[in-house]
Amino acid sequence: MNIAVLIKQTIDMDQLKTNENGEPILDNLPLKLDILSKNAIEAAVQLKEKYGGEITGISFGTDKTTSAIKEAYAMGVDTGVILKGYKKSNPHVTANVIYEYIKDKNFDIIILGNQSSDSYSGILAPVLSEKMKIPLLSNAIGIEIADKNVKATLELEEYNVIQTQAMPVVISVAQEINNPRLPNVMQIMKAGKKEIKIIDANPNYSDSPNVISNTAPKSERKRIIFENTDDGVAEISRLLRGASR
Amino acid sequence: MRGLLFSDIPKNAGEMASYFSKKMDIDIISIHDESVLKYGASKVYFYDSGFSDNLSDAIIKLNDKNKYDFIFISSTVLGREIAGILSARTGMKCLTEIFYFDNNDKIITKRLFYGGKTVMEESSDFHLFTVAPGISSADTLEKISESENLQLQKSIYEIKSRLDKNSGGEDISDAKIIVSIGRGVGSKENIQKIEPLVDILHAKLAGSRPVCLDYKWLSEDQQVGLSGKKVRPDFYIALGISGQIQHIAGIRGAKTVIAINKDKTAPIFDECDYGIVDDLFSVVDKLVNELKK
Numbered sequence: 244m245n246i247a248v249l250i251k252q253t254i255d256m257d258q259l260k261t262n263e264n265g266e267p268i269l270d271n272l273p274l275k276l277d278i279l280s281k282n283a284i285e286a287a288v289q290l291k292e293k294y295g296g297e298i299t300g301i302s303f304g305t306d307k308t309t310s311a312i313k314e315a316y317a318m319g320v321d322t323g324v325i326l327k328g329y330k331k332s333n334p335h336v337t338a339n340v341i342y343e344y345i346k347d348k349n350f351d352i353i354i355l356g357n358q359s360s361d362s363y364s365g366i367l368a369p370v371l372s373e374k375m376k377i378p379l380l381s382n383a384i385g386i387e388i389a390d391k392n393v394k395a396t397l398e399l400e401e402y403n404v405i406q407t408q409a410m411p412v413v414i415s416v417a418q419e420i421n422n423p424r425l426p427n428v429m430q431i432m433k434a435g436k437k438e439i440k441i442i443d444a445n446p447n448y449s450d451s452p453n454v455i456s457n458t459a460p461k462s463e464r465k466r467i468i469f470e471n472t473d474d475g476v477a478e479i480s481r482l483l484r485g486a487s488r
Numbered sequence: 489m490r491g492l493l494f495s496d497i498p499k500n501a502g503e504m505a506s507y508f509s510k511k512m513d514i515d516i517i518s519i520h521d522e523s524v525l526k527y528g529a530s531k532v533y534f535y536d537s538g539f540s541d542n543l544s545d546a547i548i549k550l551n552d553k554n555k556y557d558f559i560f561i562s563s564t565v566l567g568r569e570i571a572g573i574l575s576a577r578t579g580m581k582c583l584t585e586i587f588y589f590d591n592n593d594k595i596i597t598k599r600l601f602y603g604g605k606t607v608m609e610e611s612s613d614f615h616l617f618t619v620a621p622g623i624s625s626a627d628t629l630e631k632i633s634e635s636e637n638l639q640l641q642k643s644i645y646e647i648k649s650r651l652d653k654n655s656g657g658e659d660i661s662d663a664k665i666i667v668s669i670g671r672g673v674g675s676k677e678n679i680q681k682i683e684p685l686v687d688i689l690h691a692k693l694a695g696s697r698p699v700c701l702d703y704k705w706l707s708e709d710q711q712v713g714l715s716g717k718k719v720r721p722d723f724y725i726a727l728g729i730s731g732q733i734q735h736i737a738g739i740r741g742a743k744t745v746i747a748i749n750k751d752k753t754a755p756i757f758d759e760c761d762y763g764i765v766d767d768l769f770s771v772v773d774k775l776v777n778e779l780k781k
């Protein structure tokens with residue numbers, strides 16, 4: 244089985260601070276794997292362990308994306324490819340770049356996250372499925388394979404469903420599908436030595452929306468904090484008494 | 489100006505309709521549910537069961553016929569599939585997860601970025617958008633929209649079986665008062681100590697992601713936040729919730745936020761109107777006693 248997993252690298256948003264104007268301070272911020280990309284890698288590796296096959300990890304990124312690919316190697320990805328030239332979040336550009344690379348590679352399964360952790364765009368999977376003209380299984384929380392068929396449990400808002408499709412398929416995964424493994428020191432050491440394929444992608448960003456601002460929303464909350472509980476209880480119950488009538 | 493809205497969840501259709509009908513004439517494609525007729529659409533197109541392929545076909549056909557200026561798709565699992573397929577088939581670029589839309593000279597939209605830490609305001613000339621749930625309250629009108637049943641083609645997809653999720657059975661998204669619990673509640677058993685407060689306020693119980701998803705003390709549909717429900721109650725009472733950005737993203741619509749947390753430095757105190765620094769159980773007891781008076 245020939246599996247592709249799509250891997251996004253993002254800034255470490257837990258460590259993101261904003262300046263006095265609410266603008267994010269991006270200098271020297273550590274990078275990390277997108278949360279759902281990690282789940283996608285784990286799902287791919289589990290499929291390989293169960294059914295055999297080869298995994299290609301593909302990231303539209305930059306020179307710095309080597310660390311993401313190394314992490315993917317340590318988790319069990321076999322071949323890593325960086326499509327170089329990522330500048331900003333634009334799902335159409337990302338989809339085009341990745342499509343150009345995967346279109347003639349005969350992957351049986353293309354696994355990616357349902358929504359990436361920085362932009363939450365969530366349209367890469369359907370755009371790729373449509374461009375490739377292969378079926379899409381979205382927001383999977385379970386994947387099984389029998390013969391040439393993929394049976395997936397998909398999490399929708401109000402209920403879950405089970406669907407089956409013949410390969411090749413695009414599968415997007417939900418965070419609940421698995422707990423990504425923590426590679427051991429040996430695996431990390433070995434991953435560091437493995438070769439990474441780097442290809443210039445030459446993306447075309449020409450019809451991106453124009454960013455007017457990107458700042459932390461100002462909180463207009465009153466922030467009246469009581470360290471004396473009885474005073475707080477008196478004030479808050481006064482407010483609530485009015486409301487619950 | 490005309491817009492076409494799509495949602496497979498009637499409530500989201502209502503929210504989007506309430507928001508966009510103030511800005512343009514709207515038609516809606518929705519899963520069959522009579523409630524959708526009450527949100528001010530010129531026309532509602534119902535379907536009973538559809539998938540990304542045949543619903544995308546139907547939207548393209550309707551758009552060719554009626555030449556909408558904009559297409560707004562509710563950001564659900566199915567909605568995002570449709571948005572991606574529409575975009576790939578028609579070449580229309582899609583701007584995702586917007587929670588604000590204005591159309592003067594240019595289209596101005598806002599969406600969350602960096603996992604909810606920032607708001608990205610953009611201008612574009614796009615026609616296709618996915619809309620984050622909770623963009624507005626769903627406000628019903630007197631007038632009932634006309635409706636028509638959509639004829640869908642056969643899909644390549646088929647549901648082999650449908651599995652019900654465990655559900656609290658209550659919809660928190662239109663509650664007036666929400667009592668929301670976080671990891672600070674400590675255990676599922678402890679929830680019963682909170683219930684007197686929920687009862688006396690006629691509130692609905694909600695929770696943070698760990699409480700709903702990881703520990704399952706509450707059901708998934710009670711989760712508030714970026715990946716849960718966006719709520720807009722008059723009062724949101726956060727008990728033992730630290731106030732991480734992904735949680736805050738779900739409560740920006742609340743009129744008044746009250747936080748109780750024993751840690752003075754918890755970020756929730758920067759995002760609340762009233763806060764008490766103390767053990768949540770003792771504060772809940774005192775509040776209940778006071779409210780009983």
Ligand SMILES: Cc1cc2nc3c(=O)[nH]c(=O)nc-3n(C[C@H](O)[C@H](O)[C@H](O)COP(=O)(O)OP(=O)(O)OC[C@H]3O[C@@H](n4cnc5c(N)ncnc54)[C@H](O)[C@@H]3O)c2cc1C
Pocket residue numbers: 278360603669670671672673695696697698699711712713714715716717727728729730731732733734735738748749750751754766767768769
């Ligand atoms: C992609 C992504 C999406 C996410 N989406 C969501 C989402 O939709 N909703 C969501 O909630 N989270 C979401 N999260 C998780 C979020 O980052 C936080 O981990 C989560 O909100 C923390 O939950 P908590 O406040 O209950 O727990 P904690 O952060 O552990 O906070 C518990 C708090 O309880 C206080 N406490 C403990 N005991 C007591 C006591 N006896 N009395 C008073 N206070 C006490 C502590 O001081 C602490 O502040 C998401 C994360 C990611 C990465």
Ligand SMILES: Nc1ncnc2c1ncn2[C@@H]1O[C@H](COP(=O)(O)O)[C@@H](O)[C@H]1O
Pocket residue numbers: 249250251252277279280283301302303304329334337354355356357358359360362363364365366367368
């Ligand atoms: N630049 C990228 N390179 C590789 N994979 C990506 C990239 N951006 C997004 N993805 C994949 O697509 C998933 C969904 O992203 P999105 O559709 O942008 O929300 C992510 O979880 C990744 O698996």
